[in-house]
Amino acid sequence: MHELSVAHAVVSTVLDALPSPDTRVLQVRLRVGELSGLVPQALEFAYDVAAQGTPLADAVLVIERSPIIIACTTCGDQPIASATDFRCPVCGEPCGDVVGGKELEILDITLDDTALANADLVGA
């Protein structure tokens, strides 16, 4: 159950990226590869816990899954359907060279900029 460690890492990375500490975060979008070893449901649960009491508390977590892609020497990059069968889906040759599927990244965050926009207006 390392999803809680991962969720804390998500929260702290997002907090570091905020323009001001009280900026409200509306959405956090992650890419989680099929080979990353993370369970999306467990991550969602852990995220709710980790986000409590932070500007991320109301932010929706969107998890994009990315497929495992192998680099077949004959057929090039090919997505495979299952982590239990590392063979090229086209030619059937076993292949362990992975070029996609290990992703564990924060893609983007959506911020509530209302406070900042108002501040700009006052400034103008």
Next chain:
Amino acid sequence: MTTRIVDLRKGILEKNDLLAQSLRGRFTDAGVRVSNWVSSPGSGKTALLEALLTTAVERGISAAALVGDCATDNDAIRLARSGAPVRQIVTESMCHLESEMISTYLEGWDLATIDLLVVENVGNLVCPTAYDLGEDTRVALISVTEGEDKPLKYPQLFHSADVIVITKTDIAAAVEWDRDAALAAIRSVNPAAPIIETSARTGDGVLDLLDLLTDLTLTHSTQLQEAP
């Protein structure tokens, strides 16, 4: 309400990965081969490591070990009998080791005097997979008392391994271990990693594993990918 989307494109475990990379650089500079052993609890990691460290000491190889467990220093006490320096990392409730723990527990050890560092991860087939510790070789172990299809049930770990070790082969017949089925399961998640069959009790395979882990001509797949 005014909203704004900010592109981050940041690795979630970037902090761990950056420290692991810097550790890997220190290990390479000091000429230390480092392996990260991952398996389920009870698969025989510690017994095999005891045999491996003892053999290493006998052959004049300077070996050391870091051992992760949620509680107790029982494993460190067992391993220290080999004569190699050993430190226990007690993780409390943490289910895996992170690079920061490795960095902390290495303090005071002169890496230049170590040839082989073995990191025994917390017994767990899931969580350690995501955490780079700066190792050059990740070792996944499976004992003959586990199901032959274990690699299929935990493909992420077995796929990520550079070496796969089968343990407790001395009791394979007694537990009706289906070797062919196990090898097929391993190969379907990891077509290329060397597979070494071992018994800590008889010593079978221990030298082969030691040779592999100390062979300086082998480089980690990550390093190969990163080479220009």
